[in-house]
Amino acid sequence: MSHDLIIDDEEFEHESLYFLPLGGAGEIGMNLNLYGYRGKWLMVDLGITFGDDSTPGIDVILPDPEFIADRAEDLAGLVLTHAHEDHLGAVPYLWPELGCPVYCTPFTATVLRTKLQERGMAGDVQIIEIPMSGKFQVGPFDLEFITVTHSIPEPNALVIRTPTGTVLHTGDWKLDPDPVIGATADEAALKALGDAGVTAMICDSTNALVPGHSGSEAEVLEGLTELFGQYDCRIAVGCFATNVARLHSIAKAAEANGRSVALVGRSLWRIDAAARANGYLTDLPAFVTEHDAGYLPKDKVVLICTGSQGEPRAALSRIANGDHPEVVLERGDVVVFSAREIPGNEKSIARIQNGLLKRGVKIITADDAFVHVSGHPYRDELVSMYQWVRPSVAIPVHGEQRHLEAHAELARDCQVPETIIPEDGAVIRIAPGQAEIVGYVPTGRLCIDGKRIVPLGGTAMRSRQRMMSNGAAVVTLVATRAGELVADPQVAVMGLLEGEEDQADRLELIRLIRNAVEGLPRPSRHDDQAIREAARLAVRRAFNSWQGRKPLTEVHLIRV
Template sequence: MSTSDNDELVFLPLGGTGEIGMNLNLYGCRGKWLIVDLGVSFGDDSMPGVEVFMPDPGFIADRRKDLLGIVLTHGHEDHLGAVAHLWPRLRCPVYASPFTASLLRTKLVEAHLEDEVEVHVVPLGGAVRLGPFGIEFVTQTHSIPEPNSLAIDTPFGRVLHTGDWKFDPRPLIGAPADEKRLAALGDEGVLALVGDSTNVFKQGAAGSESDVRDSLTELLGRYRGRIAVACFATNVARLESIAVAAAAHDRHVALVGRSLWRIEKAARENGYLKEIPEFLTEHDAAYLPEDKVVYICTGSQGEPRAALARIANDTHPHVTLKTGDVVIFSSRIIPGNERSIFRLQNQLIRQGVEVVTEKDHFVHVSGHPGRDEMCHLYELVRPRISVPVHGEARHLQEHAQLAKDCGVPETAILQDGEMLRLAPGPVEVVDFVSIGRLAVDGTRLVTMDSVIMRDRHRMVHNGSAVVTIVLDRLGSLLGDPQISAHGLLDAEQEADAHEAVVDAVRDAIEEMPRSGRQNDDLVREATRLALRRHMKQSHGKKPLTDVHLVRV
């Protein structure tokens, strides 16, 4: 709660508001807290060595004795991917639908937490009571099975937290969105709608998975060579559609990529893909004629270690593509991934492979609502307050304006760390909490603004240098400084430049007064400054520099 009053209902995003990804939302009521979603985002070229990062849960970790649970809206990484990383700091029960729980358990096994985390499976349309929160799972449609909006009842009113959603009348996997229940919630009264803003600039509706299936079936019939389709692994409806389209042309389907097999296993465990034959392994598919196979591959976003990248680099052990083959990108470009995706597509084209994207053919629909769908949701729910989330600042502002145009009396545009009082009294930001980001660095979590990450960033852009100097007790050099300038100098190919920096360091030490040369700290600092000054003048770089001093 705010520092002034515990008898209120507040909403506090620690991640996912003012950005797309790594959702971490908190609801506070009468001294108790609820987490809705706990996700990750993925690093890019601006984050050297960082593949995955997530919100810092420090605020709620400090209050975990009052934390009642984590409720997951669905199984995408930006909504559940941080659970296994952050649960040891939170240690509370987790609530999820059956498919989402299956995905979570796989991650918990990998983290050796399967026997520690208490996972409660909530049936579709089910409900749970956690302290002052009554939470109803309301069926939605999205690009993954079992997405849910959460109707959160509190003593101060009901909040509808939409999660990721759209209105797909023919979703293929699972039931359509429960519009009847949404309308009933609106009739009963909704205090606030906390809603997805991802596609607020998209006119019309997102489109149906059923239409993509028809289009893919027509498209696959055009080709006689090998076909590879890259898509998001979690889109089980798309996997089914590719399999149906392949069967229509007497082709067999192989899954290429570990995440696809994990999703396939979770889907079949929960009754999905029942009419689809078992997929082939990439090894078995290699024995099929090229006009009889379709590969479904991971790596639609250009991920360097994914299956499609290895195929494009011709380093995959079982799958090769050549002139006459085609790769269909049945996905959209996630902002920030343009360079890696275009690099991948260019590699494929250089091999003579045809590349088909959503700009060339109707091969993808979004899992997020367009403006018409958002307006329809507001017509059904009729909240008193709109709180846009899951979007950058421009998305949030546009969503707030759309809500006003739909007749919503009040809107609130937030940033991560701003605590919004929803009731009682006026809707307003009542507190600000510290936020941060944690990066997965090997087997540990480190803060994104830590010395470790700052130094790594500096090394990427400026290189690093190590200087070893040996002095006697009076401060006389007992040999030339030994210098390694990683990422800056090749001592063999640039012998003159290397000798020049050695001379600069030696001169800086010898020019020091004898009393100064007897002070280790002063010698180290003079050495560091001399090297950095010389490298700045000669190479335009100021490397991260370590000085090793040996006294004899």
């Protein structure tokens, strides 16, 4: 972080209320929010985001919790607003640094326990289940869940009350008059909160640029029912596994057309088990396994598949590649993408869709039929929320900069007196007095690299990106103590030479490296580092001259 105004612990005023995002401000995903009061901290959500083409070999990216991990004794607790990966997915990885109790509703608790068990952490984390609309105390914070609607069961807005001020942290939400699964948003509770007075609202900005209303899940059910009736082939539907209402809509649409439903993908089965354990989907028959689905006639089955965002190891990707062990789609079959594209996933999704099209499979997206509604509020819904809550300060989060700017402008149009656009690491004093950014704390990103957690911008990741862009070379030199080469340099080159040019260029490289080493002054040949650097520069200059590339180059020197 380039900010000079790094805040020290002694600068946090005891009776002031602070908001500090460490993830999820200026980006969609990886949510980690902190509230500070009287020397204690409350964490709201702890999520992940996913890697892309710019992070080779990395699937999962985490917020860096260093600031609060260094103050873990002052962390009163972690509240999870709902069970999406970008809000709880980092808990199994980062909780050991925090050690605090976790508060959430029963469905979220079930999903979290499954994740912890998979990481070998069953029973390690104290999980305190809070009922829907429940009130509870965490350190100096009086908390209350307010039911909202979203694309997963039991989403909550969180009311944070202190003597200094009251905050509404909306989490992810929308206004759906017929959500299919779960209750509608608790409008009465939101209005009552507004009547009592709200200092600040920290609010979802995902669709702040989109006019109108996000639509209802009941409309998706109608759209899918009509769509399924148009085909007598095998139908597959890609959607988010956690969208339990969408699973319900697909199943009901299939039932209306005389079709059974199979789940294809482990995450779907995990969510199905969590949902049924908490009283959801109980009006549906058990789903068919992907193995048994193969025995059903084409016109009697709907396959719900993971991989709507182009995930390379998910079911749709394997089906498109023709290497799924149980499911084959053929010419004339249909795949429905019942999910929006998350920014950054466009290439991965297109890759799957192109693979399916090559197999003669018909693709249907939300551009072709009414098969999806967003789980986040459009502008009209944001206006309604501001009319009910009437905060003194609007702090938009959960969006890229363009979303936050549009959200702030909308809040001002709704007569909110103050707006602050945050960024990760910005310390915002909400109250008392005028809300303002009073300083910054260091932030960063971590990633899961195999079995370890490392900084995303660390040496290993930078080297991997350089190798991906520029290739790599390894040189081995055998020299006497006086610096005389006793054999030709050995060179291994990765990602740089092709076919017939390989041998000729390799011989030229050997000549250039030998000349560079032998051209050193005799005193320098006693210096291992000088020899290594001469060889390294010879390789990089050669490839820069030939190809315009500067490969990552490692030189091994053996003295005999």
